[in-house]
Amino acid sequence: MHLGETTAGLVGGLPLLRGVPQQPGRAPYPELMSRALVEEARRRGADLLLAGGDISAGGAAHDLGEARRILDGFGTHGQDYFVVRGNHDRAADNSTFHTAFPGLTGSDGPGYFARDLGGLRIIGLDTYVKTGNGADAGGLGPDQLAWFQARLRETPDQPTVVFGHHPLTVRDSVFPVTRGQCLERRQARTVVDAYASAPGVFLHHAGHTHRNKRTVLVRAPHVTQQEVAAAKEYPGGFTLLRIHSGGYALNHYKAGDLAARQWSERSRRVAAGLWPHHALGRSVTDRDSVAAHDLSGVTPLPPLSRSVNRGQR
Template identity: 75%
Template sequence: MRCCISAPLAALAALPTPYDVLRSGTLLAPALLRAAHAGLPRGRYRQPAAVHLELVTLTEDSAIITWHTRTPGTEDGFGHPLPAVTEGEVVYGTHPARLNRTAAEDRPTAHHQVELTGLEPGQTYYYRARSRGVTAVPTPLQHVRGNAVGTSRHGLASLTGTYSFTTPQPPPGRHLLSIALCNDLHLGETTAGRMAGFPLLRGVSQAAGLAAYPEIMTRALVEEAKRRGADVLLAAGDISAGGSPRDLAEARRILDGFGTLGRDYLVVRGNHDRAGSSADTFREGFREGFGGGDGPGYFAHDLGGLRIIGLDTYAKAGNGGDAGGLGEEQLSWFRGRLRAEPDRPTVVFGHHPLTVRDSVFPVTRGQQLDRRQARAIVDAYASAPGVFLHHAGHTHRNKRTPLVRAPHVVQQEVTAAKDYPGGFLLLRVHSGGYALNHYKAGGIEAREWGERSRRVAGGLWPHHALGRSATDRNSVRAHDLSGVGSLGVSVG
């Protein structure tokens, strides 16, 4: 789906038809009814319904599990049950009949998040999440044949509410540094998922009296990235909703909470970071917020031997709804950089993906980079074995895609920071490989908005945004990164 569903009319071809939405809702209805039935109380409001169970983060020694509790029979004015504040716990073990370990929250909440620690790499664990004796049921992803709660590729296969996952092995070698990957902050946006021309899909707005959700989510992202040990943060475009200098300046103030621009965090532009239709206006508006000087919007940056290349994937005039483009000058510069040092460990980040595969929504040219330029980039990757990761945003989803013509490179699409599931991916660089792990933004306000905004696209948004498998948001891969040393700050 095209970046920022609050799209101009020119981009409507990228959106699902009413028939697509109605068909998807019909497919989802049985699972939603089963989820509601599982939480029905014996007495009036006596027990909560525990829903939307998700295995969010899975590392070699930890797992983060989230769910939501609500009160059956109530209504919040928008057709949804009221939250139910309860305790939450996860019981787990290495055999489905022996769930002999317990991890519990330290305070009651409706937005549950339990982290399991001290796990063994390569071990299969079985678990059940529950609140006040009610077992949580998964976020249904059958429309994409997905699994929100485990690592099995063969469906959920559970009638008891016990699910399983297998922890990966850690990346080879010693840990060198960690990088937070994020995108689509959309400062200034007021309605998530608004689809022009679709009266039944009006989008989701923040509850009255609460702070603007892009600010809540961006602040929570910064705090969680620091807490998870990120040394550097990369923000891959659509920092603002429309290129307003005020919104870009606010984004700068929040991101400055992570550190110093150009050293601790790096930013590239997206198609929404534009105040007008001309390329010159686009550049000037972004510079007001992020002080890019008179140079181009692309760059190379050194992190102790790890090369970071930032691409401006909308270096063009346009309304923002068409395909991304680098321009010939930037493309030539990019090819030259890779030819000069093909073996140097390299991460590339930019807003538009090179390719969009396996989307639940119709795919159009506006969702990705110009095809000719995307092919040129992949061809350059094929001759540069040091490149191992291409980080993209724009699609607002978690999706891992190895590039066929350059199989040593993974394209990682990262979900939007601004709404469900929110947060970022943490890239942990080791001398012999790397891991990617998704973390939801922390804090009660961020969790509340994340739950509210899962209603985007008529409630179908989890099918698109979460990642149909655990590996779309958590993965480990071997790659020779022994050339990376201590952090540096030089800019090329």
């Protein structure tokens, strides 16, 4: 989402890559695109929304507050939508994120949590438990990693979606792959080893790379890692997970709002025109796929609270 950002395409501060600003007089593109995402997800019938980090561009209280107002348009935080931190959300005062999204963790720990929703377990990870500028590898920290392993050992067969900002691995990138693009290597191996012993886990959702990319984890082939393109720029959308008793489908949708489409086309020029080759996905299966998995134990959720919230407004 990157609320507060004013120029798209400053990829890791690389020289010679000129960014793309919004046209004068138009709404800031992170706000515009985030609102369009919420509306489109609601229109497509999404029951839950997972916001996988970098909610803001720098952790400023104003930007996180605006992000909260936008996401509240989908429903109730901690019930209809869930949020984790990315490296951009770690301001000098780390309390700003929890001020904007209080009650994030319950009794689990700072920045990470597990929730059971109709038999489907959602695990949210904080993948940058450190200070830094985000150029280094992501890290969970020993407490969070031990907590995560323990949760999977408790109920290894429960259908589980894990989401966090940094991917476990980055493959087949148009741009050079640096250590800052994924989780620290040893911790990533530990996570995958935990997946290998937990047949219920079927999806690891990540952002950070701003691209659509489907990767089957070789050491845990029942788990798909799905990197999802950023909402704020081309292609300007989200990935919808549909769960059935015998498996699941992942489909990427662009926001249909006209102003969002206009900005999406404008931001195609990011990275000297290479951005579509990176962000959209190098093949159709990077953004649209179907996989078999036993999800017969997952039950439908009750009606969303967001319908009540809209009526109150």
